[in-house]
Amino acid sequence: MKENIKTTFSSAFEEDVHIGLTTYPKYLLSKYIYDKKGDKLFQDIMNLPEYYLTNCEFNILKDHTSEITEIFKSDNGFDLIELGAGDGKKTKLLLKELVAQKIHFNYLPIDISENVLLELEDSLKKEIPEVQVKIQQGTYFKTLEKLSDYNTRKKVILVLGSNIGNLLHTDAIDFLKHIQIAMSDEDMLFMGFDQKKDPEIILEAYNDKTGVTAAFNKNLLARINSELGGNFNLETFSHWETYDPESGTAKSFLVSREEQNVSIESLGIDIHFDAWETIHTEISQKYDDAVVEWLAEEAGLKVTHSFVDEKKYYKNYIFKKQ
Ligand code: AVJ
Numbered sequence: 155m156k157e158n159i160k161t162t163f164s165s166a167f168e169e170d171v172h173i174g175l176t177t178y179p180k181y182l183l184s185k186y187i188y189d190k191k192g193d194k195l196f197q198d199i200m201n202l203p204e205y206y207l208t209n210c211e212f213n214i215l216k217d218h219t220s221e222i223t224e225i226f227k228s229d230n231g232f233d234l235i236e237l238g239a240g241d242g243k244k245t246k247l248l249l250k251e252l253v254a255q256k257i258h259f260n261y262l263p264i265d266i267s268e269n270v271l272l273e274l275e276d277s278l279k280k281e282i283p284e285v286q287v288k289i290q291q292g293t294y295f296k297t298l299e300k301l302s303d304y305n306t307r308k309k310v311i312l313v314l315g316s317n318i319g320n321l322l323h324t325d326a327i328d329f330l331k332h333i334q335i336a337m338s339d340e341d342m343l344f345m346g347f348d349q350k351k352d353p354e355i356i357l358e359a360y361n362d363k364t365g366v367t368a369a370f371n372k373n374l375l376a377r378i379n380s381e382l383g384g385n386f387n388l389e390t391f392s393h394w395e396t397y398d399p400e401s402g403t404a405k406s407f408l409v410s411r412e413e414q415n416v417s418i419e420s421l422g423i424d425i426h427f428d429a430w431e432t433i434h435t436e437i438s439q440k441y442d443d444a445v446v447e448w449l450a451e452e453a454g455l456k457v458t459h460s461f462v463d464e465k466k467y468y469k470n471y472i473f474k475k476q
Contacts, residue, residue, distance in 0.1 A: 160421060168420060171378055175418075175425045175433070182374045184320050184406075184436035185266070185293075189377055193267050195370040197241065204362045206355065207316055210468035211346050212244050214461045219251045225459060225472060226342065228308040231258030235304065236312040237294055239263030242274045244314055246282065253284045262304075264290045264297045294329065301336035308340045316348040316468070319439040323449065326439075330453030334475060343455065343473040347441040351467055353399045356440060360404055361395040368393035371406050371435055383419025390414060394432075402440035408433045446471055 163169035167186055174181045188196065200208040215222065226232060226248075234252075236245055242263065252259055261278075265271050271289040278287050290297060301311070311333060318326050333343055360367055371393045378384035394407040410427035417424045443460075450457055450473055459472040 160423070164420070167377075168382060171382060171418070172421050172423070176423070179432060179434060180425075181434040184374075186377060187370060187373050187436075188267060189373070189381075190269060191376065192370065192373045193270055195366060195373060198366045199362075199370060202359075202362050202364070202366060204358045206359060206465075206467055207346075207348050208244075210463040210465065211314060211316075211470065212247070213463045214468065214470050215244050215247045217463075218461050219247055220255075222344070222461070223248060223251045223255060223257065226252075226310045226344075227255070227257045227259075228340070230307050231260075232308040232310055233260050233262060233304045234310050234312065235262045235264065235301065236314070237264050237297065238313065238315065238317045239265045239274055240270060240315065242278070245312065246278075249278075249282050249285050253282055259286075261285050261287045262290060263287065264292060266291070266293055295332070298329075298332045298336065301333065305338060308342075309337075310342045310344060311337075313343070313345045314470075316346045316438075318345065319348055319441075320437060321439070322437065323439075323445075326449055327452045330449060330455060330473075334454045337475050339475055341475070342458075344470060345473065346468065346470050347446055348438070348468055349462075349466065350399065350402045350440045350442050353397050355467075356397045356404055357395055360397075360406060360438060361393070365393075367395075367406075371408060374433075374435055375408065378418060382421060384416060385418075386416050387414075391433075397440075402442070402445070404438040404440065405434065406436040406438075408435055441469075443469075451476075 160172060170183055199205050249261060263271060263274055268291045271291055275287060275289050278285055321329060372388045372391060375386040375388055375391065379386050390411050391408040392411055394409050395404065397404045410431045413429045414427050415424045447457055454476050455473040456476050457471050458474050461470045
């Protein structure tokens with residue numbers, strides 16, 4: 155047992171890195187990938203030919219725009235609240251249609267990244283100036299608490315990109331439950347879930363030939379280096395992806411190619427790695443209807459509609475309160 159275990163930290167990042175790298179097996183939380191460089195790398199991932207998720211969801215929204223906006227609209231207008239808005243490329247399909255149909259709504263994009271939100275606001279001003287937009291920076295869980303403040307008229311909550319896939323089922327249920335509690339009977343949740351499919355296609359989506367996903371994964375180490383004074387040598391770690399077709403879980407790892415010590419100045423510790431020791435960094439869960447219905451049921455929600463792309467790679471579901 156270690157003595158002098160550090161108990162005060164100057165940020166959640168510091169504390170979570172300390173916990174994750176001093177436990178066995180080691181892990182880091184994927185939410186910390188997204189600093190400015192991580193945001194940029196994720197944009198690059200969305201443009202990869204292997205990363206089918208973005209195009210599939212784009213196609214679903216493009217092919218069913220009027221059907222979806224018809225379901226969303228309400229006589230006295232509604233609030234469209236998007237969690238993890240990103241660049242809004244997919245959402246803009248819906249926004250344009252809502253504007254064209256002269257449907258009354260406010261758009262409230264929420265994202266963890268202030269940069270991303272400011273860019274989104276700017277692009278909306280140029281492309282669809284009619285949209286009433288109010289950006290909000292924050293983590294999912296903090297903003298979930300604020301959701302129930304929007305209770306004077308119908309609200310539609312959007313969670314695109316299969317972002318829920320980063321959560322273990324128990325956490326996903328918890329997340330859905332928080333949303334459900336903030337919902338009224340007429341409110342809707344519109345959410346993307348990447349589907350189980352040929353394991354080869356899933357593996358390739360997280361193991362692209364050009365190494366963008368590897369750089370994205372290793373950004374966790376780069377961030378520890380720049381923010382916490384770490385001395386990780388990124389070249390001594392390999393990106394490794396696995397997919398279990400039974401559970402539908404894709405898992406990302408960083409594997410130390412050699413025995414080494416890495417020091418992290420602001421934590422005042424040296425981390426030992428055995429050769430081939432792993433750091434688990436991310437899960438990207440894949441779903442089918444039965445699992446989505448089970449998650450919904452557990453969270454007090456029910457599926458009312460679903461939309462699928464041509465290849466049946468991806469689905470968007472609409473949920474209401476049970
Ligand atoms: C943003 C969580 C949906 O898991 O597919 C992409 C993140 N990780 N490539 C995903 C990611 C590696 C992405 N999500």
